[in-house]
Amino acid sequence: MSLLYFPNPLDSMTDPTHESVADLYQRIEKLKLLSAEQLPELHEAIDANQDWKRGDLALWLEERDWITPWQRRRLVLGKGSFWWNECLLKEPLGQEEENQSFLAHHAALRSKVILQVLPSASQDANPEEAEKAEESRAFWSRLFQLRHPSIAAIYSLHEETTSQKRWLVKEYFPEGSLAEELESEKIEVEWLGPWLRTIAEGLAYAHQEGFVHRGISPSRIFLLGEQKQQAKLAFGSSTLFLDPSKTSTVEDEDSEEEMVVPEGTIDYLSPEQAEDPENVDGRSDLFSLGCVAYHLLTKRLPFTGKNKLQKLLARARKDAPPANQHRADLPKPVVEILSKLLARDPQDRYESAEELIWALQAWPAAWPRSGGVYIPCDRVLETRKTVITESLPEELLQKPEEKSETISPPPLPADGKKKAQPQATPSTAKQDFDLEELTLQDDDKGTQSAQAKPATTKVNQSAASTSGSSSSGDEELFDLLPVDEDKKRTVVTASTTSKPEGEEKKEEETPENQLFMLKGRRKGDRPGGIQSVTFLPGEKQALSAGTHAVQLWNLEKGREIRQLIGHKESVESVSVSADGKFAATGGWDRVVRVWDLETGRQIRHLEGHEDAIFHVRFMPQDNYLLSAGRDRSLRIWDLQESRMAMWMEHSDWIRAIGVPPDGSFVVLAGGSNELQDYTVRVWELSSSEELRVLAGHRAPIWSLALSPDGTRAVSGGEDGSLFIWDLHRGTLLGRVAAHQHPITTVAVTTNGRWIASGSEDHVIKIWHAVDARQVETFVGHREAVASIAFSPNNLTLLSGGADNTVRLWKMNASQWLRNIRQ
Incomplete structure (x- = not known):
């Protein structure tokens, strides 16, 4: 990981004895404590107040909220830099001399974050200190991989090899935690339900990954949004080991043994965790979560006592009183859920967090009334209605498991066409964004800006977005055809021209990991290649x-x-229905065609687009199809009736489409150098509204892929960078300087573990989805890679390129995982 390291800001000092106001201004400018817009105003204030002393200047900055009181004191005392890596430190979140964590402003994310300094051992540290530091490093490295909308994010994890300093950057929550809500007079059951479910979802994910929180309390649950109806759970060091500096010791008068429990959690501790903190499972977290909900609703703790020992003994010896004893208006299902969560015996609680999630269907307002993205975006820049030609059919909004069996399309009318009449809407004004780069992993020798890239020819193509089974078959190795010992393979061709008799088939070296190569058809000497696979x-x-x-x-x-014959010009995109019976294609002839793959016969001819079609995609409901392209429109087609069911207008070209498994929303990406809308946009289909505008790319986006659960998206384009987005929150998780040439295609495995990117540099790269670490490079295409797709079992990767070849590659996932763990 390439990092720019800044020294500990508490290490150095400047002698302020003889420092003038002018000197202080220069130091502020040098320290980059203020923005470029604030400095001129400060300069004018100094000119207008000639009698100012250093303290007056610093106090003026604090009164304008340009600096914090902590920054002001350090500035006046002449203490050192305020920067730690990309973070401008605002104030410590604890004892200053401990230097454990700071509130900071992240320059790249342009938002407040928490910077936490991790324990590190010097070269002369004793074995116990070294072991503790290594345990901390291993724990946070593992915790860094937890990615879920209901878990507080760790944006980055850093280690400076020279000084052995380690730190991480975490999500900051200005709305505060649930601890502050304990002071409110009354909490409504309907308000508590949504966040209780989202926290349960986060726990379900964490438990599946092998984590038990062991420290759930109101102070560890943070609220989101103006209405504070969503929440995130923050994990801490209690998940790994019990730090004596953060624990309390309770002596059992009967057994004369000591129990060590995390400080601040004793009111929410499960009986089994109090007895043996190292031998608990996910049901212990459910007990703690039940204690928190009970406390919030009733304003009373479920287990009380005059001291810590009595509190622990109470939960071990008697059941918690039903919640309606303290609050009579609680619905019966709520009382029953809380009682089951607070059962003393883990066997009597919910078996898992997943079981609790489904039980919460009985909790008022815990589940949203309709599907879709329910966590609000904190970066919604604009919302506008779409133009709909006709009302969207109810069956399109159903989840795949709810819909009836797919109906085969009826025959076409005699003329073979059924044209939809689109309605025009004015384009909205373009928003101007400038989001700085956040580099998670750069495997190239350097980062190259979009302006510095060489001129290239675009390869229009479709993003290979994946969905489907969550099979983790990537632990196996797979050979489609046996590989010769001398690493040579005969090229299989499908050429329309036969070779002269007696001519040997051309042989070429098989690249490493390539299973075989197929050559596409070619019409005469016309140039061209494969655009979609x-x-x-x-x-x-x-x-x-x-x-x-x-x-x-x-x-x-x-x-x-x-062959599927019918298109008159180049085809840019191909999609296959979930049952594998039908295919859809679209391209430069502006027609969407649907094919019966068993017979090769065209069964649908859909017209309406006014320019080239760049992407087609079957909805999870195979009776509907998406298409989008250069005419700046997204169209949803009813295949059963051969008509356009819905139409949306975009502000620029649409080059790629993503759809989650439930089909509740659609993600669009594209842009052109003319109109310059380089954003990723999320549209909710049920309300026909734009939910998200994700800004960061500085050049057209050519490709897009969604994670299998639809919570994240990966986009790539002319700037050569991969952007990883959280679709629920509408935030940028990270940016990877992936290629030095435009990224033409991206894909995500069906288990969400690996990301692939293809580029005009002729190369395919494989990335670990958690930390964006590059694990493999496939080299073989002689021209730009235009399209890639992972097999549903994640064992192989298919690619197509401008060299008119289709290549199949072997995924060495088991080896990649071993390398990562080392």
């Missing part, structure tokens, strides 16, 4: 589309099955 369910067949043909391939035999 995708697997069919079962991984035995694949589709490719490009300049000259749409081809169905048998991957077991390495040969073409058939």
Whole structure:
């Protein structure tokens, strides 16, 4: 990880004895304590107040909230830098001399964060200190991989090799924690329900990853949004080991043994954790969560006592009184849920957090009335209605498991066409954004700005977004065809021209990890290549589309099955229905065509687009299809009736589409150098409203892929960077300087573990989805890589490129995981 390291700001000092106001101004400018917009105003204030002393200047800055009281004191005392890496320190969040954590402003994220300094051992440290520091490092490295909308985010984890300093950057919550809500007069059951469910969802994820929180309390649950109806759970060091400096000792008068419990959590501790803190499971967290909810609703603790020992004995010897004894208006389901959570015996509680989540359906308002993204975005820049040609059918808004069996499309009318009439709407004004880079991992030798990149030719293509099974079959190794010992393979071709008799088939070196290569059809000497590839369910067949043909391939035999003939110009995108029976294609002839893959017959001809189509995508409900392109429109087609069911207008070209498994919203990305809308946008289908505008790219976006659960998105474009987005919160999780040339395609595995990116540099790179670490590079294409797709079982990767080849690559996931863990 390439980092710019700044010394500990508490290490150095400047002698303030003879420092003038002018000197202090220069030091403020040098320290970059103020923004470029604030400095001129400060200069004018100094000119207008010639009698100012250093303290007056610093006090003036504090009164304007430009600096904090802590910064003012340090500034006047002449203490050192206020910067730690990319963070401008605002104030300590504890004892200053401990130097454990700070409130800071992150320059790249442009938001407040918490910077926490981790224990580190010097070279002359004793073995106990060294072991403790190493345990802390291992714990936070593992905790850093937890990524869930209901868990407080750790944005980055840093280690400076020279000084052995370690620190991390965490999410900051200005709205405060649940501890502050204990002071309110009364908390409504309906207000408590949504955050209780979201915290349970976060716990379910953490438990699956092997974590038990062991420290849940109101002060560890943070609130979000103006109405404070969503919450996040912050994990801490109690998850790994019990630090004596943060614990209390309770002596059991009967056994004369001492129990060590985390400070501040004793009121919410489970009986089994009080007895043996190291031998608990997820049910202990559910007990603590129940204690928090009980306390908030009743304003009383479920287990009381005059001291800590009596409190612990109370939960071990008697049940908590029903919550309605302290608050009579509580609904019966709420009382029953709390009683089950607070059962003394873990066997009598909910078996898992998942079971609690479903039980909360009986809790008033705990579950949203409709699907979709329910966590509000903290960066919503604009909201506007879409233009709808006709009302959206109810079945389109159903989740896949709720819909009826897919109905095969009826025959086309005699003319083969059924044209939809779009309505025009004016474009909205472009927003101007400038989000600084947050580099998670740069595997190249340097970072190159968009302006410094060489001029390249665009390869229009579709982003290979994935959804489906969460099978983790990537632990296996897979060979589609046996690899020769001398690493050579005969190139399989599907050429329309036959070779002269007696001519040997051309052989070429097989790149490492490449299983085989197929050559696409070519019409005469016309240049062109493969623009889009995708697997069919079962991984035995694949589709490719490009300049000259749409081809169905048998991957077991390495040969073409058939062509899909009908397009008059280059095809930019191909998609396959969930059942594998139908394919959809779109391209420069402005027509969406739907094919029966068993017969190769075209069964739908959908017109309406006014310019090239860049992306087509089946909805999770196979009766509906999305298409978008250069005419700045997204269209949803009803395939059963061969008509356009919905139409949205965008402010720029749409080059890529993403849809979550439940089909509740759609994510659009694109842009052009003319209109310069380089944003990712999220539209909710049920309300026909734009929910999110994600800004960060500084050049057109060519590709987009969603995580299998639909909570995150990966985008790539002309700037050569991968952006990773949290779609629930509408925030940027990180940016990776991935390629030195434009990124033309991205994909995510169906288990969400790996990200792939393809570029005009002819290279495919594989990234670990958690920390954006590059684990593999596939080199073989002789021209730009235009499209990539992971197989549903995550064992192989399919790619197509401007060299008119389709290549299959082997995923060495087990080796990549071993390398990461080392």
